[in-house]
Amino acid sequence: xxxxxxxxxxxxxxxxxxxxxxxxxxxxxxxxxxxxxxxxxxxxxxxxxxxxxxxxxxxxxxxxxxxxxxxxxxxxxxxxxxxxxxxxxxxxxxxxxxxxxxxxxxxxxxxxxxxxxxxxxxxxxxxxxxxxxxxxxxxxxxxxxxxxxxxxxxxxxxxxxxxxxxxxxxxxxxxxxxxxxxxxxxxxxxxxxxxxxxxxxxxxxxxxxxxxxxxxxxxxxxxxxxxxxxxxxxxxxxxxxxxxxxxxxxxxxxxxxxxxxxxxxxxxxxxxxxxxxxxxxxxxxxxxxxxxxxxxxxxxxxxxxxxxxxxxxxxxxxxxxxxxxxxxxxxxxxxxxxxxxxxxxxxxxxxxxxxxxxxxxxxxxxxxxxxxxxxxxxxxxxxxxxxxxxx
Numbered sequence: 001x002x003x004x005x006x007x008x009x010x011x012x013x014x015x016x017x018x019x020x021x022x023x024x025x026x027x028x029x030x031x032x033x034x035x036x037x038x039x040x041x042x043x044x045x046x047x048x049x050x051x052x053x054x055x056x057x058x059x060x061x062x063x064x065x066x067x068x069x070x071x072x073x074x075x076x077x078x079x080x081x082x083x084x085x086x087x088x089x090x091x092x093x094x095x096x097x098x099x100x101x102x103x104x105x106x107x108x109x110x111x112x113x114x115x116x117x118x119x120x121x122x123x124x125x126x127x128x129x130x131x132x133x134x135x136x137x138x139x140x141x142x143x144x145x146x147x148x149x150x151x152x153x154x155x156x157x158x159x160x161x162x163x164x165x166x167x168x169x170x171x172x173x174x175x176x177x178x179x180x181x182x183x184x185x186x187x188x189x190x191x192x193x194x195x196x197x198x199x200x201x202x203x204x205x206x207x208x209x210x211x212x213x214x215x216x217x218x219x220x221x222x223x224x225x226x227x228x229x230x231x232x233x234x235x236x237x238x239x240x241x242x243x244x245x246x247x248x249x250x251x252x253x254x255x256x257x258x259x260x261x262x263x264x265x266x267x268x269x270x271x272x273x274x275x276x277x278x279x280x281x282x283x284x285x286x287x288x289x290x291x292x293x294x295x296x297x298x299x300x301x302x303x304x305x306x307x308x309x310x311x312x313x314x315x316x317x318x319x320x321x322x323x324x325x326x327x328x329x330x331x332x333x334x335x336x337x338x339x340x341x342x343x344x345x346x347x348x349x350x351x352x353x354x355x356x357x358x359x360x361x362x363x364x365x366x367x368x369x370x371x372x373x374x375x376x377x378x379x380x381x382x383x384x385x386x387x388x389x390x391x
Contacts (some may be wrong), residue, residue, distance in 0.1 A: 056330070058382045060343040071268050071374030072339055075320045076310070077367040083308050083321050083358065084254065086290070088244035088262075090303040096239025097301065098210045100232040103195035106130030106203060107224050113232070115217045119208045125232050126219050129203040132227070136192045137201025143181070143188035150174075150181035212236035215301070238296035242272060244307050245287040251277060253311045260292050260309045267374050270294060274309060308358075319352065320361045323373045327351060327359050328380040336361070337379045339370035344379050 060068075110127040113119055157174035160166040196205040206219070216233035225231070242262060246254060260272040272294040281288055292307060299305075327334050330346045337344040349364030365371070372379055 056346045056383070057340065058337070058343045058345075058379050068378055069267070069375050070372050070378060072370050073269060073323070073326075073373035074370050075322060075365055075367060077320060078310055083310055084246065084250050085306065085308050085355075085358070086244040086246055086250075088242045088292070088305050088307045090240050090299045090301050090305065091243050092235050092301045093239040093241050095210065095236075096212075096241075096296075097215075097233065097235045098208060098212075099230050100125060100206055100208055100234060101228045101230055102126075102128045102130075102204055102206050102225055103227065104128065104130040104132035104136070104204045105225060105227045106133065108219050108221055108231075109203065111219055111221055113214050113217075115214055117214050119212065119214060119234055121209060121211045122207055124205050124207050125214075126206040127198065127203050128206060128225065133195060133197045133204045134201055136188075136195055137197050140185075140188040140192045140197075141201075143185040147178075147181040147185035150178040154178040206231055208232070208234045210234055210236055235301055236296075237300060240294065240296045240299050240301060241275070242292040242294055242299075242305065242307060244290040244292060244309070245282075245285055246277065246290050246309075247287060248281060251279075251288045254290055254309055255312065258309055258311050260307050262292070262294060263306045263308070264298070265303065265305065269373075270298070272307065320365045320367065321358050322361055322365070322371060324354060324357045324359050326371055326373045326376050327361075328376050330380060330383065336365060337372040337376050338365070339372070344372055346379070346383060 060070075065072075106128040107130075108126055109129045111125070112127075113123075113125045119125065154171075154174040154177070157166060157171045161168060161171040196207055197203075198205055212234045213236075214232055215235045217231070218229075219225075219231040244260075254274055254277050256274055256276055258274040260274055262270050262272050264270065272292040275291045275293045277291070278289045290309065292309075322336060326336055327349065328337070328346075329335070330348075333348050334351050335346045336349050338347050347364055350362045352360040352362050354360070
């Protein structure tokens with residue numbers, strides 16, 4: 001009898017394992033919201049009633065939110081009338097990009113860095129063998145030798161003058177010659193240093209003036225180049241700014257210090273601040289340019305973005321503007337998923353006008369609340385799944 005019971009228990013356990021394995025593939029984000037079953041050790045009648053989540057809520061932890069790609073945003077007061085939406089481009093700051101050229105013409109004999117490599121300020125990128133460099137090195141050597149000879153002549157004339165052998169005019173003439181030779185030596189030295197003449201005097205070193213990454217390379221080994229030809233371009237991703245095209249009618253509303261939000265191409269947003277606004281219009285676009293300061297690192301020069309600027313003198317302060325995808329239809333009504341301690345809660349809202357992918361919310365939200373601004377349809381789907389299970 002005991003042996004039979006063991007076989008029966010084993011068969012039941014195997015069936016449970018098979019049934020569990022067949023349901024592993026359909027988790028999705030629901031695996032983070034499943035209600036835990038009552039412990040088998042609890043006696044009937046002694047269980048504590050579990051607190052079930054409200055029907056309008058989705059329980060999700062931080063890990064689940066990140067894995068599902070749900071983006072959040074803290075809403076602030078201000079309607080569509082107080083928000084200026086503009087297309088923008090990421091540009092390097094004045095000191096954030098450098099065009100690296102050769103100071104003398106010649107043939108490229110060595111290349112140390114390639115496209116995408118990281119470089120430090122002053123680090124060599126290439127060597128250019130140059131006849132001009134040889135002339136600069138020779139001129140420096142000759143000027144230094146002439147300055148040394150003039151210094152010795154001056155010392156001798158001073159000695160002779162002190163011994164009352166030579167006239168004072170000879171001493172003054174030697175002093176003037178020594179000063180002129182020293183000035184010529186300094187000029188030749190600076191000229192050679194500016195050209196980055198190598199120690200052997202056979203070429204010039206092409207070095208990066210800033211630290212950053214090589215974003216462009218046109219130098220080819222053995223190629224003959226002319227002076228000031230661009231060979232490399234180095235950019236520092238931490239020194240970028242955003243240049244937004246603003247309509248003439250909106251220029252008077254924007255001022256330095258205004259808050260702005262940058263919409264990233266891959267989703268999400270980052271905060272920015274208006275640094276300045278040009279008073280003139282671009283000849284091609286007939287629009288003004290607002291320069292925004294933003295923390296670098298995640299942006300790259302040349303990227304196109306969309307920015308939302310919020311002038312301090314904005315109108316419709318009682319309204320709140322949210323992304324259009326943040327508003328979902330729940331039970332036939334407009335709703336926004338508001339972040340809670342345990343996940344999100346669908347809150348009915350009253351919307352007004354829509355423009356450029358933005359929706360103005362008149363009622364239902366308060367400034368400072370955090371909402372699901374992207375991928376909110378996943379929360380709607382999870383909420384509908386939970387409602388189906390309740391039925």
